[in-house]
Amino acid sequence: MAVLKVKFTKNKRDKLAQVLWILNWISVVTGIILFSLGLFLKIEIGSRNELMANREVHSVPNMLIAVGVIACGINFLGGKICYDCSDTNKFHRWKLFMLPYIICTFFFTFCILVGALMCYTMRNELEESLYQGLKEALKFYKDTDTPGRCFLKRTIDMLQIEFQCCGNNGFRDWFEIQWISIRYLDMSNKEVQDRLKSNVDGKYLMDGVPFSCCNINSPRPCIQNQLTNNSAHYNYDFQSKELNVWQKGCRKALLEYYTQIMQSIGLTVLIIWLFELSVLTGVRYLQTAMENVLRQGDPDSESDGWLLENSFVETARSNLNIIKNLGKSNQINAISGNEDPNMDVPTADYGPDNVPPKQIPTASQPELKVLYEH
Template structure:
């Protein structure tokens, strides 16, 4: 009986702490998303899930808050219904993540085309959406690439299209430009008239590889890092799932022992005992 008590309190402590940790993380993500959305509305940037990462952060934060809260209350009150909802939700998330990975790998070509299409849609409003502009600039500098499929994708932008007036016509953003030093500041017009050339060869002033291909190449070269990130996402969910399953089993065992012992099951905080 003493052993059961130890298992009960250890599982309760682990599960409650687990839920509180993700409750805090969800709150932080939600706060960042709300702040980013306020700034987005302040500068009147465009709508859309892809063009507004703040919306994604808000949704993710809300989901994490809700699911973690269900798990925390369920573990504190020993409520089997809430604990099962929490456990099954984790199962659904794991299944969706695995299915998503399988679909991406199985339909790699279609996924790549869809992603390139989304990038081009964002590039059309590159100068009007600060969120997308910052992300695109970072990606192009980080992965040494230009555009989605290739640098010619920038023709979809009204300022970089060859029919547009101004110094940006037929050019690409300076974040596409080749830099020789890590913190080198590129000439903002270094990509001028790059789209007007039939074919760029040799020592070109800009990166020719599209960002989709550059990112996929980076993934292949850094498979250890990617594997570590995937484990960092999956392992905590599996831990929460297993811990919840064992805790539910422990509660059921406690309740089955009540008729034989004539004692009420112990609870950490009496005021939270379910009726």
């Protein structure tokens, strides 16, 4: 029994073809939207590429860009097909092409769904990439004279000012790294020498943060050095909530920023997937209805359209049998191709005495001819 069978008159078939022609052109626009969303996300991630360790985070924008380009091509072709399907004579040109086109469009629509789901499942991968990338970037904050790293200080400072964050997980991350270059330290100063000697790795560590960590909403001037020393500053308690540096880590701030963008993009892509699925369903109905018209031979007659000619179980069983038969035929071809014509055939074990049975003599061709004449 056909699945979701609908009866179409000639007028309904013509209207369906016209509506699908318009929807396919709208789908071309949705393809451009997918491409634009992927390009926007790629630019946003690329703008802070040096703060990310894992390059696989580009998989989502790359997929959206590819799906957007393919959507424009497929829907442009679908518009041409639906426009010609309103005429029975023109449908003959597309009859053999319709089923492969629908199958390809189905897999393409599935890729759109995968792209939407990837926007929601990428959070953990993005968080790990930001954690490792920011951790390395903070170490190179002081290397303003090193080629390839000279702009990291500016990048991190602008990041902390824009997103109102400090460090990777928090402001204490700056206590664990040397973020002041040696060229700006007075090596003859005893305090500097003591700090360098007190550390196993010979680093200049201190409980201070860069200026970009300062909270602009703090009522008092920014305190960057000796953040954990209450006696070094008047009326100061570093454990209070009025600490004048940003409390949020930059990893969390960037993660929230990108998550919000990807959730919005994922919702848009999901809506586009539902729209593409409805267009694909309409094209399937139009294909089956027009094929039934050709079988009947009367272009003005009514015809049935359906999604599947048989039930889901029967369709799955028939497709499984086709796959099994293809596998068996490949095995037979492989076996027949590997046979050696010169290979010796093993003799059978005829009995305890190993004596072959008596063979019936066959008549020669002249003898058969004589017998036939008599």
